[in-house]
Amino acid sequence: MALDIVRLLELTTWRAFDVTDDGRVLAGSDESGSTQLVEIADGTCTPLTALPGAVTGRYLPGERAVVVQHDTDGNERGQLSLLRWDEPGTLPARLDDLVPLVRDPEYVHRLLDVLPGRIVYATNRRNGVDFDVVIRSVHTGEEEVVYDRGGMVLAVSTSPDSQYVAVTVPAEKSMSDQVLVVNRMPATEAEQVRELTDRATPARHIAPTWLPDATGLVVTTDFERDRAGVALLDPRTGQRRWLVTSDAHDLIGWLSPDGSTLLVHADDDGVSRLALHDAATGDLRRVITLPADGWCANPLPTPVWSPNSRHVVLSLSAPDVPGDAVLVDVATGAARSLTGSAAQLAGHRPVRPSSHRVPTRDGEEVPCFVYAPTDPDPRLAGSAVLVIHGGPESQSVRAFSPVVQALVGQGHTVLVPNVRGSTGHGKRWYSADDGRNRLEAVADLGDLHEWLPTIGLDPGRAALWGGSYGGYMVLAGLAFQPERWAAGVDIVGISSLVTFLENTAPYRRAHREREYGSLAADADFLREASPLTRADSIAAPLFVLHGANDPRVPLSEAEQIAAAVRAKGLECELLVYGDEGHGLAKRVNRLDAYPKALNFLARHLTT
Template sequence: MGLDVRRLLELHTWRAFDVDDEGRVLAGSDETGRVQLVELAADGTATPLPHLTGVSTAKYVKGERAVVVEHDSGGNERGQLSLLSLGDQEFTPLVHDERYIHRLMGVLPGRVVYATNRRNKVDFDVAVRNVFSGAEEVVYDRGGSQLDAKLSPDSRYLATTIGADQANSMQLLLLDTMPETEDDQVVELTGADEETNIGHVGWLPDGSGLIVTSNRDREFKAVARYDLASAHWTWLVAAERHDLTGWLSPDGRKLLVMTNVDGVARLTVHDGTTGRQLDEIQLPADGWLSYPLPDPVFSPNSRYVALTFSSPTIPMDVLLVDLDSAKVTSLTDTGSQQAGLVEPTHVRANGQIPCFVYGSGTSAVLFLHGGPEGQSQRRFDPLVQGLVAAGHVVVVPNIRGSIGYGKTYYAADDRRKRLDSIQDLAVLHDWLPSIGVDPAKVALWGRSYGGYLVLAGLAFLPERWAAGVDIVGISSLVTFLENTSPYRRRLREREYGWLDRDRDFLEEASPMNKVDQIRAPLFVVHGANDPRVPLSEAEQLVAAVRGNGVECELVVHDNEGHQMANLDNKLATYPRAIEFVTRQLA
């Protein structure tokens, strides 16, 4: 059937973390089996940097040949910060305490901004640390989960985004580090109870305001300017039916805008003051370039933008955009590694559910994304390609609750509407015969929240599925919320429901409480160090399914967390999972 899944898993990928004024890109490559730092020159010449385990992101220290790196151990997501001198190629611990999380928020000349939960393991404070002397100041300690934090150019103000009360909503706060009175210290730019999603936030170069991506008082995300003096919002760039994300250049002259068109990225350059479109960036293919990939990043002089780009046939490349000419250069070429990769078609199943459809045949796999505030985009996935190579149609849907289709759509599965989204699986199953699929030969595959959907589908719609693959999935919403890491509980309760007042529904929506209805064979994968969905979620499910006499395989990796990062573990697990599905659908 063509492609070998082991070869697909071995295709290496690149990601862009930062770019300097000469067009050198600080990148990550997984060619060794785990992400390692590499510096890419503007002509594509690669210089490997010293090895460090568990790299998640890195940034140049402006004005120095030095790099700040965030890294963890065994997938535990407890990020530590280290300083790498590019001169002597040595790492120095910068902020290390394995008991706590340290999230890299930004790097300024000689300083690093980071968020940490070391005060109580729940709330995240924001600190600014001198990378050379070690002197440190905590600039925010009022609680919440910090999702972003940006210091103003004069370092007086901090714009920070924290989780708000509503599902998939954030609150934007402005902190004055030198207030006239204590009451003036924090200003709420958006309310805690607003249904507002905040995306990228950046400062105007003179510190007079912010450029904010948000759907405040809108159905779709747009790009606005907030003026500090007048407290006035001005929408600069908006689209009637699509989410936008904007990134302002350091000099404030240009605004890079990505339009999300059904999971395909369109990239344009706009005037940073008026929002008027200046250029369209020609990307190599219809693909994707933002979350869950690294966001685009500007060089300090505003000339260059480094992109991480992926399409179904391009695993993950680093692109360098010269904004003086709008020229795009691919510094890597991951698409040449493998011929025969399959492009999808985009459809709306039953006229309503957006889907990418890969391949053709009489057996099918529904490949379900996580989140639930996530989106399946038009980008490379070795497992999708491997399932197609094994002879299956792979349908990659964005059921209700997915982002990218407006505020109403992503809120359609919140809390007590959770089971409504399960009915979308039934709609998809009813639609599959229209594309030639035998309804008796359909499997579910998903990771994280997608794993919950797999288990819920098997438990609540048991007659429809021939098999399921659950990767780091939730089996009980109650035990998940009780046992997830303390810093995550409130953020997840606002999405799924509150233990103290919604327990009855959380029990109702938990596959564990319908486990006796599961009749399809299961393949379960989990990381022992998962801080989000504890291993106990898999263990209790597998014990119950096996106790009912249903075939259930379990694979646990002791050196993995919520993401499977090690190539050897991928090679030991995913070919088995695809073989399992293929056997069940034969």
């Protein structure tokens, strides 16, 4: 029996944020309606926070304390606070119960790392645009700015002796990162910051981690490769030695704190495959069998090692697993679900997808998951909904989606593609939509539409659904291919690449221009590739959702496309939520919005 959208949205999911030496797990649970911190220990789940909006956190090593990152109504201006607890009666903590660490609501503060007695965070409080890296003592409040050379900061890793800080920053090319090494005790000013990789090199460098003696830096990179692998960088010369690679799969590696073991994640067509490798040689030690075939890396929180290297905690989701915290015993490789979210689905069988490669106009193939209804409403049988992921530097994986399952439950066949620009399929594929190739990804939608009859679907009853960049793809599909699509649902999407770049948060503009093109050099193409420019061609009804506090894609993007579509006399419903940002983080708002969106599609795709 199919689950409806309300029942699906009411399911509780868990995410894992941290783990202690004795196996206590800091997790996030959305049982209250937004993600709040809980501690899982000895089979007991203890609520830690009860804040108005979603939060994340990390344990403070060696103390019974948690660093909490929180914002206001989804505005992404993260604030950092400390939660200490001695007695269970003081929990769950509200905002006034937290000890302020870094608070200035006008600016963004993002937790990067936790150290004994200290936190490492990035902040744009210097000028509202550039991010500095700061180390702060949680006991004295003393701060040291260790990096302030401008731009975005993506990740940091502090060497165990605290002398060196590895910083990754955006490089020149889209989806490329540069590794810098900051020496906190340099002999000369020239030795303070060293460029470990070249800024012009088109390669990703992610998840940097120091060896315990600071003689090497383990990093995931696709330098001179199509598929990402795990390498050891010499912090003096930048020379790399490959530890674990694959010609078939993108890998990510996380080094244990004691430097002995690598946890390696392989992306197997949207399914996570995990293994433990010897960190010195790269040799395989053991394969980890997860509780379900699903996904356990980005966009979920990445796996985290315990300080003593005996445990790894990770988040797992699968088409039939809403979301669990999983604890891995490194000695045995055993992986145990701590939360058991699938039990909430007792008596129901969520649909699992089949995997396809859809041919394109130029000889490429678009990876695509297809979710087919088992008992469709005859009025909706044969209809198709394409759900496009955001990013574009992201991918659709085999994870639980209440929206996908509800659409299938209604009777639609749901296609979840990884069009050009998606990650998980190598550098060539994720680079195929950069800059002036943007409309090649939009053309992939047309190829998917052409393919519908081959799996028994009616091309005259096909709709688009997407959020963020996926929202841009929805609007672009309606504007550039008006004859193909019967309806669209746009969630926090970009309607004009020009006005988006003009009005997005200043600290994001330069970062996003690497992907889309710059206002200075590419305004003509940005205008050409904008759905708003072609709004007169839109012929399908539109449903738009947006958060009023969205710092990434401003509300004006939704308002201007809604006005243009309504001016044509077409149906366009615009729902704006005053306590949300880039997406709907609160269950109460999702329960209001998503049933309306599904009813909208059912009306327009019914025979």
